[in-house]
Amino acid sequence: MAEHTTATTRVSVLGAGNWGTTVAHLIGQNGIPVTLWGRNEESCAEINEQRRNSRYLKGLELSEHITATTELAKAVEEAELLFLVIPSQAFRSVCADLGDLVRPNQLAVHATKGLELGTGRRMTEIIRAETCLRQIGVLSGPNIAREMCAGKPAGTVVASRFPRVIEVSREVLKSHQLRVYGNTDVVGVELGGTLKNIIAIAAGMATQMELGENAKSLLITRGLSEIARLGVALGADPMTFSGLAGIGDLMVTCASPLSRNHRVGAALARGMSLKEAVDSLGMVAEGVKAAKIAEQLTGELGLRAPLMHAVYRVLYDGLTPAEGLRELMTGAVQEDIDPSLTRAAATKKR
Numbered sequence: 001m002a003e004h005t006t007a008t009t010r011v012s013v014l015g016a017g018n019w020g021t022t023v024a025h026l027i028g029q030n031g032i033p034v035t036l037w038g039r040n041e042e043s044c045a046e047i048n049e050q051r052r053n054s055r056y057l058k059g060l061e062l063s064e065h066i067t068a069t070t071e072l073a074k075a076v077e078e079a080e081l082l083f084l085v086i087p088s089q090a091f092r093s094v095c096a097d098l099g100d101l102v103r104p105n106q107l108a109v110h111a112t113k114g115l116e117l118g119t120g121r122r123m124t125e126i127i128r129a130e131t132c133l134r135q136i137g138v139l140s141g142p143n144i145a146r147e148m149c150a151g152k153p154a155g156t157v158v159a160s161r162f163p164r165v166i167e168v169s170r171e172v173l174k175s176h177q178l179r180v181y182g183n184t185d186v187v188g189v190e191l192g193g194t195l196k197n198i199i200a201i202a203a204g205m206a207t208q209m210e211l212g213e214n215a216k217s218l219l220i221t222r223g224l225s226e227i228a229r230l231g232v233a234l235g236a237d238p239m240t241f242s243g244l245a246g247i248g249d250l251m252v253t254c255a256s257p258l259s260r261n262h263r264v265g266a267a268l269a270r271g272m273s274l275k276e277a278v279d280s281l282g283m284v285a286e287g288v289k290a291a292k293i294a295e296q297l298t299g300e301l302g303l304r305a306p307l308m309h310a311v312y313r314v315l316y317d318g319l320t321p322a323e324g325l326r327e328l329m330t331g332a333v334q335e336d337i338d339p340s341l342t343r344a345a346a347t348k349k350r
């Protein structure tokens, strides 16, 4: 591949929802032409002609450097760097379509915060299984799309085993508005972004139930402990969870009513059924599926994860949020700092 400079890097973003559109906008704001692939003709025409994506980012103006298209081949063929921003349960089918279109010298970074239902696979594993792309990575962090598309400052993480993937992604994304940090722990960054969604659902319930800030802090801290415990068991570096893609993302989604997962939790605590809560949202809330996957993984691995288990029971087992809270407050109390995490951190240091 030719030497990259920011201005010449050809970038495409696949997925034109909240986050895909925002990623394209952030790149376009840097003066870099960017192709955005979406399934919806009307939405692509609106982006090209009016610089808006009113379904997902109402009232916000998009960069003039974005060209939206519904033709996947067109979006992929010229790109040197691809961002894949497709909800996790549709991710494999899009990767399968990419199979014949991509080349091994293209760089690919996904920004999806979920695991595949049924297989528990991470998105980088799916990219590797379905395509010839190998120089891959993940973009994750405390990144509420609407805030970023509106120009507010933020930080994010690109994780990859390939320094070039981090470098080129940083070059196209970084700006006075966005700081882009690197990490080599792909597993940890993928799992931090995925598992925090389950805790964010609990935080939405806590907000709606007016449990107060102490309770929120308890939830975030014990939630982080569960995320790290499961993450480490699946191969993550424990230190990753103290970074932006761990505690950073957990904090924003637990705090912000803009988080869709948070909103699902609040809707459940208002008495809506899961179907009503998801339907009324009209966007993806990855924690709903992630809770199911985490329940299975923690069961298989024999790990304690009472918070994630309580969210699973509220979503799928008919438990009310108030009953879930009672169970959590009366369950066995563990060590403040999980000894298995202390051991894992010490092993990584050596």
Ligand SMILES: NC(=O)C1=CN([C@@H]2O[C@H](COP(=O)(O)OP(=O)(O)OC[C@H]3O[C@@H](n4cnc5c(N)ncnc54)[C@H](O)[C@@H]3O)[C@@H](O)[C@H]2O)C=CC1
Pocket (backbone or CB within 6 Å): 015, 016, 017, 018, 019, 020, 021, 038, 039, 056, 085, 086, 087, 088, 090, 093, 094, 111, 112, 113, 114, 143, 144, 145, 146, 282, 283, 284, 286
């Ligand atoms: N919205 C946010 O603030 C952030 C979202 N994310 C993650 O990004 C991913 C996407 O989220 P959003 O863009 O917010 O979701 P969204 O609900 O706003 O949009 C989803 C988009 O995916 C498209 N889509 C669904 N199935 C598809 C398929 N089979 N083929 C092609 N396109 C398909 C939809 O048409 C829609 O454009 C999720 O994993 C989410 O966790 C990550 C960081 C921030």
Ligand SMILES: O=C(CO)COP(=O)(O)O
Pocket (backbone or CB within 6 Å): 113, 141, 142, 143, 144, 145, 197, 200, 249, 252, 253, 258, 259, 260, 261, 262, 284, 285, 286
């Ligand atoms: O991941 C996000 C912010 O970092 C977005 O969270 P939601 O998917 O809950 O809106």
